[in-house]
Amino acid sequence: MHVFCAGHFITLTDDLCEAVHGHNWLVGVDVEGQPDAHGMVVDFIKLRDLLSGIVSRLDHHMLLPTQNRLLDVSTAPGPVVSGVAGVTEVTVRFQNRRWVFPADECVLLPVVNATAEWLARWIGHELLAAMESAGSPIRGCLKVEVDECLGQSAVWEVSPR
Numbered sequence: 001m002h003v004f005c006a007g008h009f010i011t012l013t014d015d016l017c018e019a020v021h022g023h024n025w026l027v028g029v030d031v032e033g034q035p036d037a038h039g040m041v042v043d044f045i046k047l048r049d050l051l052s053g054i055v056s057r058l059d060h061h062m063l064l065p066t067q068n069r070l071l072d073v074s075t076a077p078g079p080v081v082s083g084v085a086g087v088t089e090v091t092v093r094f095q096n097r098r099w100v101f102p103a104d105e106c107v108l109l110p111v112v113n114a115t116a117e118w119l120a121r122w123i124g125h126e127l128l129a130a131m132e133s134a135g136s137p138i139r140g141c142l143k144v145e146v147d148e149c150l151g152q153s154a155v156w157e158v159s160p161r
Contacts, residue, residue, distance in 0.1 A: 001026050002052060006061050007021065007022040008021070020062075025058075029142070031140050041140050043136050047131065058107055062101050062105055064109065073090065075088055075089065076091065087103065088104070090102075116146040116153060124142060124158060141159050
């Protein structure tokens with residue numbers, strides 16, 4: 001299991017958005033398939049290291065979805081204070097609510113919502129691409145589980161190509 005700590009919030013309905021909060025997220029990966037000539041379905045060391053790199057990009061950040069039709073997510077330079085330019089900010093709007101975060105503390109994700117389901121899918125796609133780039137494509141069934149609170153998890157799965 002890989003662990004990362006991150007903040008998020010989700011739109012629960014068209015009219016309801018939960019408060020900002022965080023989790024100690026757990027990420028697990030299973031790969032199923034036929035062993036190769038060396039008896040391996042996947043190089044676990046490479047898989048572990050690449051997954052650690054993906055998870056570390058999320059750790060101690062605010063996770064913000066960029067494809068949610070109910071949220072307006074934008075970036076802009078922060079205000080100038082005492083002649084010093086401000087840090088770039090990310091502003092998120094939902095109806096009459098507004099949040100502003102330092103951009104370097106956010107991860108803007110190309111997902112519909114920052115749910116365990118969408119995070120599992122995003123991590124899965126990132127892992128598939130990373131393994132392909134590393135010369136070790138995953139040929140079997142890949143399952144990515146993201147748990148936001150012990151017992152509250154989602155699994156994303158993709159079958160062999």
